[in-house]
Amino acid sequence: MGAISRDNKDENKKLFIYQIYKALRKGGFLVFAENLEGSIFHMLGRKYFVKWGKSWNYLKYDEIHELFKCFSEFHFKTYGFLGAFGRNEKQREILGILDRFIVKLTLSKWHYIIFGVAKK
Numbered sequence: 001m002g003a004i005s006r007d008n009k010d011e012n013k014k015l016f017i018y019q020i021y022k023a024l025r026k027g028g029f030l031v032f033a034e035n036l037e038g039s040i041f042h043m044l045g046r047k048y049f050v051k052w053g054k055s056w057n058y059l060k061y062d063e064i065h066e067l068f069k070c071f072s073e074f075h076f077k078t079y080g081f082l083g084a085f086g087r088n089e090k091q092r093e094i095l096g097i098l099d100r101f102i103v104k105l106t107l108s109k110w111h112y113i114i115f116g117v118a119k120k
Contacts, residue, residue: 001034005057013059017067024120030071031117034059038112042084061109068118076116078108 005012020030037043037058046053059067061078068074081102086092103111 001057001059003056006052006055008057010057010063013057013063013067018070021070021118021120026120028120029117030120033113033115036061036078036112036114038084039081039106039110042110042112045085059114061114064114068116071118071120073119074116075118076114078111078114079103080111080113081106084112 001013001016004016024030035058037060046056046058050056064076065074080096080099082095082099083092084095086095
C-alpha cells in the first residue's frame with residue numbers, strides 16, 4: 001500500500017482497499033499483512049536510512065478503521081517494534097526475539113506491522 005500511495009496520496013489507499021472489496025464475493029475474505037508507520041523512531045529511521053523512506057506512504061494506525069469500514073467484519077493485530085532496526089538478518093532475528101517481550105510494553109500504534117482479516 002505504501003508504494004501506490006507514495007508522496008502522500010492517501011486517497012490511493014482508500015481506492016486500493018475498495019477495489020479489493022468490490023472484487024470479493026459476498027462473504028469473501030481479505031487476509032493481509034502490511035507495514036505500518038510505527039513510532040517516531042521508525043519514521044526517523046526510515047527517513048534517514050531507507051532509500052525510499054521519504055516518499056513511501058506507510059499505513060497509519062489511526063486510518064485503519066476508516067479504510068476497512070466497508071467490510072462487514074474486520075479484525076487485526078499489530079506487532080513488531082525492535083525488529084525493524086536490524087541492519088542484517090542476524091540482527092533482525094535477535095531483535096525479533098526481544099520483540100516478543102517489548103510489544104507487550106508498547107502501544108499498538110507504535111508497532112510497525114499489521115496483519116488482519118476483513119470479511120465482505
